[in-house]
Amino acid sequence: MGTSHRHGFAGRRLIPIVASAAAAAVALFIAVRPAASPAAAQPAAGMRLLLLTHNAFYKHSSLHDIETAVPELGKIGGFRVTSLEGYKQAPDKIDLSMMTGPYLSQFDAVMVSTNGELPMSDAGMRALVEFVRNGRGFIAVHQSVVTFYTFPAWGEMLGAYFSNGPIFDAVNKAKRLAVLKVEDRNHPATRKLPDGWTLHDEFYQFARKAWDPATPTENLGPTGHPVPMAFSRDRVHVLLSIDSMKTDFTGAPEGWVRGGDYPQAWYQYYGKGRTFYTSLGHRDDLWSADPTFREHMLGALRWGLGLEK
Secondary structure, three states: OOOEEEOOOOOOOOEEOOOOHHHHHOOOOOOOOOOOOHHHOOOOOOOEEEEEOOEOOEEOOHHHHHHHHHHHHHHHHOOEEEEOOHHHOOHHHOOOOOOOHHHHOOOOEEEEOOEEOOOOOHHHHHHHHHHHHOOOEEEEEHHHHHEOOOOHHHHHHHOOOOOOOOOOOHHHOOOOOEEEEEOOOOOOOOOOOOOOEEEOOOOOOOOOOOOOOOOOOOOEOOOOOEOOOOOOOOOOEEEEEEOOOOOOOOOOOOOOOOOOOOEEEEEEEEOOEEEEEEOOOOOHHHHHHOHHHHHHHHHHHHHHOOOOO
């Protein structure tokens, strides 16, 4: 239980993969140290999580910490982690050829911290969608909403895409604090979160409109691809949002206003399966040293694996 299986294939700082002003402006985004509550762990033999950290657009410094933290959470939460160590692969060397139905069938859930138009075959993408539809779990974090604009089923599983902002605190330079509101405390990902959780991170707003050819320069993702679908609360069950009545937006980019609606984490049922997304996790140290954030992720992972309801 909890062991990490690495299929061999980075850095502590953001390493630009696309050398453009747009890429720099959108530097996208992410323990219950072993000190987390042991009571949370109810081991179930054979539960396995596949971890994908392939970044084809912009490589995040948090990826190394994610690769370390998730197996730690597996030891606490009663599941095993298999990592493809995608964060070690250069954009032009990414290998996802193993993403087939038979390969995925050995796992109970997939966790992704990805971005860009990854080189996954059409058959591989269909296999992933069917994996979830047929009853497995899918857990996505932070910059994963900047992945596969050319494959709308990806956005349907996540519930949203990111367009070109505004970002609450791009690359977390200002350390601007947001007050988070738990909208549903019955979910494992929010059950142990404090009221008025105050955090600085790279929070997002999500595309509220799909790309329209009548306005071709609007509703594009940071990769330059059209956004194929709009976010809607009607599509997902929101768990966590920015409390816009308690958060100070002084100095924040235009578009963040008192009384605005800014969901940050949600879940949905997708066919017979389960999907979860959180925008949190840009900061390296959230994964390595923040017990509240790690509780958030531990609950999300156990829910995605079907270990908690």
